Amino acid sequence: MNPILRRRLRLPGALLALLSLGVAGIGVARVRVDAFSGLVAAERRFAADARRLGIGAAFLAHVAADGILLRPAPVPARPALSADKNDPGVVLEWQPATALIAQSVDFGVTTGPYRLAAAGKASHGQFLTVWIRDPAGQWHWFLDHGLPPAPGDLAAPLPQTVERLAAGKRTAGSDPAQADDRLNNAVLKGEGDTQFAMLAADARLLRPRRAPLPWAEAKAALAADAPATAIARLGMRTARTGDLGVTYGKVTSAGGKDLTYVRIWRRDAAGWRVVIDERT
Template sequence: MRRAPAFAVLGFLAALAAELPAQPPGAWQSLVEAERAFAADSVRTTIREAFLAHLHPQSVLFNPGPVNGIELYTGRPPRAGQLAWAPEVVDVAVSGDFGYSTGPHQFRRTPDGEVLRQGYFCSVWVRSASAPWKVLIDLGTAQPTPVTLDVTPRDPTPAAGVSAGAGAAATLAEAERQFAQAAERDQVATYRALLARHARVYRDGGAPTEGVLPALEVIARRGTLARVTPEKTDVASSGDMGYAYGRLELADAGPGAAPVYYVRVWRHDPQGWRVVLDVDTWVATH
C-alpha cells in the first residue's frame, strides 16, 4: 500500500479546522506592552533582575541546549552590561493567551559604550486569567551588521488564525515530526512547502529574512541535515498557534562541532499548519 505523502497528510489535518471566536480586545497591544516593559526593566535594573521578573516558571532558554530560565538566572551572578531590545513583529493567538514577539537587540558594556553584540531575539509568551504575560521560550541570534532599536511593532498577520480543532496539540506535534523528517531529505523543498508567505527566518551571523524566497536562499547555503530532533511542541488554547523546539545535526559537522538548536513558531490557517518564525543557532555564511 502506498504511503500518503507527508504534506498530503498535513492537508488532511487542515480539514479538521474549527471556527474561532474573536480575539479578546487589546490582546495584541498588551503583549507589545509586556515586551516593552521587559526591555525597560533590563535597562532600568539589571539583565538578571529583568529576566527573573518576566520569565515563566517553566521557561526554556538555550545555554546552549534547553535549560529552565529561572534556574539559569537564579544561579547566575549579575553581570555588567546593558541589554536593550525592542519588539518589531508581534502576533497573538485568537485566545489571547499565547503569542510571540521578535525584534532587534543590542548589548553594551556600559549604557554609553559601543555596541558589542547585536542581533534578533525570538520570544514565545503565555498568560492566564490569574497571571500576566510571561516569557516561555527565548532564543536569539547575533549578526555583525548593525541593528536599530527604533522600530514600530506590527502584526504580520492581521487576519485571525484558524483553529486546528480539539486535536491541535497532536496535529502540531505531527506537523513538526513530518517537517523534521522531510527536512532531513530535502530542507529547501520542505521549507518551500511549509513557510508562511510572511515567514521570518533567523540564522546566527546573518540578518533576518522575511518572505519565502529570501529565506530559501539562506537555507540553501546550509549543509545537509543529518538529523532533526524535535524535543517539545505546544499550542495555544485556541489551537491556532504553537511552537516547537529541538536540535539539529549537520551532516558535514566535524568532531566537537557546537550543537545547533532551533525554535519554530507555527500558525494554523485554512491550508493547515505553517511556519511563521524559524530561528536556529547555525552560523550562516555569506
C-alpha cells in the same frame, strides 16, 4: 439583547439575533486588540527593566513559572537564571518589531533586534520570545531565545512600531507535532522544496549574522543552511485554540556541531505552516 431595548426598537427576531452576534463579535475583536497591545507592552516593559534592574533581574521578573531556556537542551529558566552571574558592565537593549497572538489570547510571540555592549565592544542580533498569558491577564515569557551576536553598531535605531502578523485558524485540540516531524525529515533529507512549501506566505527566517529574511528570500536561505545529520524535537507548546504553537529542538550539523531550532507554527487554511523559523 435587553428585552426593554427590544420592545423599544421593535426589531424582528432574526435581525436582533444578527445584531447580537455583531455586538459579540465586536467584543471579541476588542479583547484581541487589547491583548495584543498588552503583549507588545509586556515585551517593552521587559526591555525597560533590563536597563532599570539589570539583565538577570529583568529576566527573572518576567519569566513564567514553567519558563525554559535552551542551553542548548531545555532547562528550567528560574534556577538557571538564579545561578547566572550578572556583569553590570553589560548593557542589553531590544525592542519588538513583529508580533502575533493566538485566537485564545493566551499565547503570543514577539521578535525583533537586540543590541549588546560588553567590554567596549558592540554587537547585535535577533531575539524570539514566546509568551503565555495567565488568568489575571498578565503576560510572562515561556521561552526566550536569540541568535548569536554579531559585531554591530549600537547607534542603529531600534524599532518604534510593531508589525502584527495575521491570526491563525481556530482548531481546538490541534498541534503542530506531525507537521514538525515532516519538516524535520525534510531537513535531514535536504529537501529544500518541501521545507519551503511548509512556510507561510508571510514567514520570515532568523539566521545568524543576517537581518530577518522574508518569504521571497527563504528558499535561498534554506539551501544555505548547513546539512544536518540528526535532528530531534525537544519540546512543544500550543495555544488553547490550536491555531498557534512553538516547537524547538536540536540540529546536529554534518560537522558535528549542535545547533538549535525554534519554529513558530500557525494553523492556516492549508494546515500548519511555519511563520517564524529560527536556526542558530
